[in-house]
Each structure stands twice: as structure tokens, then as C-alpha cells.
Amino acid sequence: MGAFLLRRLLATIPLLFAILALSFLFMRSAPGGPFDAERSVPPQVERSLRAKYHLDEPLTAQFARYMGGLLHGDLGPSFKYQSRTVNEIIAQAFPVSLTLGALGLAISLVIGIPAGVFGAVYRNRPADYGIMSLSLLGISIPNFVIGPLLIIVFCFTLGWLPAGGWGSLSQMILPAITLGALRAAYIARLMRAGMLEVIHQDFIRTARAKGLPEPAVIGKHALRVGILPVVTYLAPATASILVGSVVVERIFDIPGLGTFFVNSALNRDYTMAMGTVLLYSTILITLNLLVDVVYAALDPRVELK
Amino acid sequence: MLLSNHVPDASCGGMKRSALWLLLTLSISACSRDSRPPDFAFLLGAEPETIDPTLSAGQPEGRVARTLFEGLTANDPVDLHPIPGIAKSWDITPDGLVYTFHLRPSVWSDGHPVTASDFAYAWERLLNPKMAARYANMLYPVANAEAYNKGTLTDPSLLGFRAANDTTFVVTLKSPCAYFLDLCAFYTLLPVPRTTIETYGDEWIKPEHIVTNGPFLLGEWILNRHIRFLKNPRYWDAEHVYLNVADAYTSENINANFNLYMTGVLDWLDSGGVPLFVVPDLLRRSDFHVAPYFNTYFYRFNVTRPPFNDARVRKAFFLAMDASAITQYVLRAGQQPAHSLIPPGIPGYTEVQLPKRNIEEARTLLAEAGYPNGQGFPKVEVLFNTSEAHKQIAEVLQSQWKEALGVKVDLVNQEWKVFLNSTQTLDYWMARGGWIGDYLDPNTFLDMWTSQNGNNRTGFADPAYDALIERAGRTLDPAERMQLLHQAESWILDKEMVILPIYYYVVMNLYDPEDFSGLTPNLQNQIILKGVKPLRGHRGKPRDVHAPVMAGE
Numbered sequence: 001m002g003a004f005l006l007r008r009l010l011a012t013i014p015l016l017f018a019i020l021a022l023s024f025l026f027m028r029s030a031p032g033g034p035f036d037a038e039r040s041v042p043p044q045v046e047r048s049l050r051a052k053y054h055l056d057e058p059l060t061a062q063f064a065r066y067m068g069g070l071l072h073g074d075l076g077p078s079f080k081y082q083s084r085t086v087n088e089i090i091a092q093a094f095p096v097s098l099t100l101g102a103l104g105l106a107i108s109l110v111i112g113i114p115a116g117v118f119g120a121v122y123r124n125r126p127a128d129y130g131i132m133s134l135s136l137l138g139i140s141i142p143n144f145v146i147g148p149l150l151i152i153v154f155c156f157t158l159g160w161l162p163a164g165g166w167g168s169l170s171q172m173i174l175p176a177i178t179l180g181a182l183r184a185a186y187i188a189r190l191m192r193a194g195m196l197e198v199i200h201q202d203f204i205r206t207a208r209a210k211g212l213p214e215p216a217v218i219g220k221h222a223l224r225v226g227i228l229p230v231v232t233y234l235a236p237a238t239a240s241i242l243v244g245s246v247v248v249e250r251i252f253d254i255p256g257l258g259t260f261f262v263n264s265a266l267n268r269d270y271t272m273a274m275g276t277v278l279l280y281s282t283i284l285i286t287l288n289l290l291v292d293v294v295y296a297a298l299d300p301r302v303e304l305k
Numbered sequence: 306m307l308l309s310n311h312v313p314d315a316s317c318g319g320m321k322r323s324a325l326w327l328l329l330t331l332s333i334s335a336c337s338r339d340s341r342p343p344d345f346a347f348l349l350g351a352e353p354e355t356i357d358p359t360l361s362a363g364q365p366e367g368r369v370a371r372t373l374f375e376g377l378t379a380n381d382p383v384d385l386h387p388i389p390g391i392a393k394s395w396d397i398t399p400d401g402l403v404y405t406f407h408l409r410p411s412v413w414s415d416g417h418p419v420t421a422s423d424f425a426y427a428w429e430r431l432l433n434p435k436m437a438a439r440y441a442n443m444l445y446p447v448a449n450a451e452a453y454n455k456g457t458l459t460d461p462s463l464l465g466f467r468a469a470n471d472t473t474f475v476v477t478l479k480s481p482c483a484y485f486l487d488l489c490a491f492y493t494l495l496p497v498p499r500t501t502i503e504t505y506g507d508e509w510i511k512p513e514h515i516v517t518n519g520p521f522l523l524g525e526w527i528l529n530r531h532i533r534f535l536k537n538p539r540y541w542d543a544e545h546v547y548l549n550v551a552d553a554y555t556s557e558n559i560n561a562n563f564n565l566y567m568t569g570v571l572d573w574l575d576s577g578g579v580p581l582f583v584v585p586d587l588l589r590r591s592d593f594h595v596a597p598y599f600n601t602y603f604y605r606f607n608v609t610r611p612p613f614n615d616a617r618v619r620k621a622f623f624l625a626m627d628a629s630a631i632t633q634y635v636l637r638a639g640q641q642p643a644h645s646l647i648p649p650g651i652p653g654y655t656e657v658q659l660p661k662r663n664i665e666e667a668r669t670l671l672a673e674a675g676y677p678n679g680q681g682f683p684k685v686e687v688l689f690n691t692s693e694a695h696k697q698i699a700e701v702l703q704s705q706w707k708e709a710l711g712v713k714v715d716l717v718n719q720e721w722k723v724f725l726n727s728t729q730t731l732d733y734w735m736a737r738g739g740w741i742g743d744y745l746d747p748n749t750f751l752d753m754w755t756s757q758n759g760n761n762r763t764g765f766a767d768p769a770y771d772a773l774i775e776r777a778g779r780t781l782d783p784a785e786r787m788q789l790l791h792q793a794e795s796w797i798l799d800k801e802m803v804i805l806p807i808y809y810y811v812v813m814n815l816y817d818p819e820d821f822s823g824l825t826p827n828l829q830n831q832i833i834l835k836g837v838k839p840l841r842g843h844r845g846k847p848r849d850v851h852a853p854v855m856a857g858e
Contacts, residue, residue, distance in 0.1 A: 092528040253565065
């Protein structure tokens, strides 16, 4: 287990390096630069700006400078938000996205898992059909439709919740539901499929034969194996919730990192784009590693080598 | 099969607890420190790139700078003409070259007096090439300013301004400049606190460090959320500041902003919160205000690339189009088709009056240029930055040109930065453009077409035009000067048709005049927070979504 972790962690370093090098190259080969604007910048000002941000150096030197800063945990200054560093922007915006993502994920699990188990236990009965139809709906309706629908109902018709912004718990509810709905539906289906597969296996029959009550059979034995597909899905789900929060952030005007992730590329804010790419890649890699570990912990058949 | 219990309960509970703790801290860190409700909340626009006045270069930045700082002059909230600011009066020599400003007694928010040397410091900082300020050219009318900013002159003592004493600031211009007092209210010319900047460097604009001299203080600045302004009790005219707490929301999400207004969170917003599709409904509401804007929508021609290197073709394209179809069916908020580049409304100036649509003449011109009925007309493209509105406008023009001239025009959209790159390198035929005047003078729309100006981007270069602009700049007599500028506008449009004016933008603001006074829209859509006054105690109530309050204004 220890050797496995060490090996995987070591493999992460060249992977991240490759991601950064490629992003750097792609960013710089896109036409236009960070200081282009509707109003042109006088040539001498552009020269000063380029010198200030070391854009006048050769690309290799710039990349070396960036990597040097990175070793000290410095992601550099933002080219767009001149008074802020990338570290500062991420420190302000990422916790917002993380909170939103965590709430969204929590909602999707709290709804998805029981719904899936319920569907499996009462399979092919009206309750099952109901849950599966709802989940089909949840998967098919994109969040840019769900979000505004929720706003119409809860903000304009009922007047219960604020239509946007960030800070209070009441402002988090609708975005979290919007973000979690798709995953809840998906998790419900995965959970149902996982449970159905387990319920017919020998050890479940054994558990029933030795006289365990049904809730214990389902809750204690079947769930642990049936949940494996959901666990595997958690990493990509978390990643997509964090990266994909941009749409929900726009609908509800939430000051998260998703907006910066998209806009930094459009603004040619080189350092900001690199910073967000680095952050999201690290999250993805870590989550994948975590899934492998949790998988081994849950399913004794899996051994980490 | 045996399922062993790998995860002890205790550590599981620990995990849950730490996860909960993490979530709680995260939520708290995302909250503001100051929980007071604001007296007024408005939409600022995009997140400001900076709030250092010297380095500012956009509308949101300018709005913040003018709220926190006050310059020698300020803008009248209604018609924007320059009014006394920190300078209580000024003398101008008869040749229009030397301005002597007399400063009123006033203090910075840390109690230090605002002196003439604060202005000298701020202006030198603006021109210092090391600062790379994008709007340094606003000071170019001042003697030696341009040379110093371009690095050809390195001695700051040769700059055309000096503090004669603490309350007297003397400015020498290189040539007369009729709008110099307007410029003195511009945000890059605002004073900045020397000691604070020297102590904290780039960090000086953080709420915990910043020192200001305007009507408001910086309370907090939360990225992509809001900037909180607090009344500055030390401001010289504090008795005319009516808001104690004002929040400026920073957001570019048009629909979300509109929702925030309709639910009573925002009290004021501009077109950054007006979705185009609700405009026809909004027009029936009493809280929707449409007003003229000092801003024109046009297409640039690349005059170096055939077929648009022929002025007759450019004129044919103008005469063949009917912009009223765009204003009536696409924009729908009361915009007017443009008959000039300079929007109407500058006192003392009569803008050019281009002829109305004339398809016959357009066809004749096109035939003279060698393309009778559009035959043999080469492939041309209209280039615009990706946006639904730009696309719809281009589609209307495309069909009009096809119908009237028999020419086929392709539409190409590019992502913003790519678009800018294409126009800067003249890699286009026709490209969408827009311009908001920086100060209320025709010059702000005309000097951009001189040969060396980076905003030209059409390939048009004529030394005679450059000379005309320069001559107008040197002319002291206001009527004669306006006449010369009118000639220049006529040159760009009637004579050369370097650009194709399409329509004048309008200001589209939402606010309830029964809740606040001092919000009357002005030509630059500046929001001047100093004069905003709450008229009744309650704010934050949701607005009536369904019933339009009354017939539109």
C-alpha cells in the first residue's frame, strides 16, 4: 500500500509537468495577448507592460521563470487583475467553488443513494419506475434549465430564497440543488444497478438464510458492495462538479473559481489560466488516487500493488 | 465471502467532523466581515482590474476611482461639465496655455492635508514609463508630458506642472486644449496618496491600507462579489454625501444581475443587467430609463484591402443600408440610427448629417467602381466578436446589401482577443467597432483616425487630416474650433467613409426614482454616488414583476 502510494505520487510529477508545459505552449500560441483591448495601448506602454511581466523574454526563459516560482508555491501575478496574485485569487475564489461543490455532492449523495437502494429493493414496481423516470428527467435536463426554473419558483413565485449572490446559507440552497441534481440522478441509477447485481449473490442469500432481518441484509451487507460503482463515480463526479460549476456560478452570480477558469483563457491571463489548470489537474489526479485507495478498503478482492 | 471492517468507527467520526469543520470554515471565509445592510446597492460592472486610479482603464475602474478620489475638477452629475472639485477655482491665461488651480482646504482620509504636491506626484506617476499606465495619454496636452511618457525626456522637473505652494497648482500646456478642465476630472488624473504608496507598494489599494480623498472610503473588496463604500466623514463636502454604506456589485452575468434587481437586492443597474429579450416589456415600466449615450456602434472598413480601398464602394455600402431595421427589430430599446460618428448632445457642436438610404445612388456608385449590379464583386467578410447581438445586426446588413447591391457578404465571428488581433493587424474587410467618448468633446471621436493612432485600425492615413486635427487643437476660438472639428468628422464620413456609422447606443438603466434621487442618467453613464439620496426608508423589497408600473417615460 505504501509503495503503491509512493509510486503513484512520484508518477504525478512528470504528469503535472507535461500538463503545465502543454498548457503554457497552447496559451502562448493563441492569437492576441493579455494587454490587447478595444482601446489600443500606446506602443511604449505595451513595451513597459511586457517588460514588467517578463513577456519580452524568450518562451523557454518565461517557462523556467514560471516553474521556478511554482517551486516556491508562487503562481505569479494575474495579468488581468493587476493588483492581485494568482495565489490570492485562488485563495478567495476556490473556497467558494469548493463549498458549492461539497454541498452539491452532498445533495446528490443524500438523494441518489437512498433512491437507488429503494429502486433496487422494490425493483420493477411502481416506486422503482417512478424513481427511474425522475432520474431520467434529472439526467436529461441541463442545469442551465433547472437553475432558472428553480429561480422562477422559489425566488419570484414563492419569494422564499434569494435569486443569487453568496454568503448566507439561503443563497447556497438553490445553486447546490442545481449542481447536485444531475449527479443525484446518475448516482441513483448507478446505485440501483450496483445493488441489483449484489442482491442475487451467494453471500446475500447466506445472510438471509442465517436469519438476518432484511434491513440489515441490505444496509450492512449489500450496500457495502453495491456502492462500489458510486464510489468509482465519485472522483469524476467531484471533478466535474468543481470544474463544471461555472454554469451554476453564472446563473446564481456566485464568485467562485469556475468563472476565472473560463475567463482566464479568454482574457489571455496566462498565469491565471496556468494556475487554474494546475489546481484542477492536481484535484483530478488526487481524486483518482483516492478512489483506488477507497476501492481497496471497501472491496477485499482489490489489492493495491 | 467475509467483509472485514477496515475503517474503525472512531476515525470515521473524526473524518466526518473534520469535513464538517472544513465546510464551515470555508463558508465563513466566503462571508463578508461587515454585515450591515447597504443604504444603496448598484451594479458596478465587471470585476475591476485594479482600483489604482493611475492604472485604471475601463468603466468599472473609473466608477470606483471617482467614488474614492476627487480631482482638481469633478463632473456635474447631470450634464457632466467640469465643476470645482479639490480646486475651488482656477485662472487661465488669455493664450489658454497656463492654468493656475487654487486648492480648497481638504484632507486625506488619514487626516493629512491634500496639497498641490499630491497632484504633482500623481501626474508624474501617471506619466512615468515604468508605471505602464494605459491612459497616460490623457495628460499629453501638458507640456513635455508625451516626451516624458515615451522616455525621450527623463527629467521630471521639465514636466509642465508644479506645486507653486501647498494650495496652488500650476499647469502649462503645450498648446491650448479646450477640454482640459474636463480632463482634470478624468480618473487617471486623480490624486493618489504618496506616503501610503511608498509604504505599501502595489498593496496600497487593499482596504486595510488605502487612503482616499473623495466622498467615500473603501470598506471591503471581495473578489467578483462586491466593493463596499463607506461615507468618508473627512471629505470636504461630507454634508452633501447622503449614503453611509453603498455596495457596488461586480458581475458580468446579465440575467443574474437582472434577477438581483427584480428581487430588490440591487437598486440601480445599467445595461450590464438588462437582458435584450426583456427590453420590450421593460419599456412599459416606470423604473426603466432610456437616455442618450456618448457611444456609437459602427463598422470599420479596411481601406487598404480591395474592394474597400475604393471610397465609392464604401459609400455604396452606407447608402444601401437601413439601420432603422436594426434599431426597431433587433435592439428595440429606442436606439437611433446613426447619421454621424459623434453622437448628438455636445454643447456647441453640430454633428455631420449623412444622407439617408438611397439605393439608386448606391448602385450607381458601385457600378462606377466597376461592379455593376454587384457583378464581379470579390468575396468580403464582416468580422465581429462573438455575440448574439452583433450577429443579428450583421445578418440584417448582410441581407440589405444582398438585396440592394447584389453583393454577397460573409459573416465571421471571432473570440474577443483573436478579433482584436485581427483588427490591429488589418486582417479583415469590415469589422464591428464601438467607441465611448472619454470626455464631452468631439475630439475624443476624431483624433483616433490620425495616422499614428493605435485606435485607428482602418489603414486610413492622411497627413492633411492629421494637420486638421492638430490645427483644431491649437484653435482658441470655440466656434472656429468646433467648425474645424466638424470638417474633420465630415472628412471621415462624407469624403472618405472610413467607417460605417450604424447606431447610437442608449443608456438603459433600471432604478426607481421614488426610492433614490440623484440617479438621472448622463451621457457617459457615470454613476456619481456623491449625490445619491435615499428618499424613503425601506429598500430591499422585491419589485412587481408582472404588472408594469405605468406607461414608459
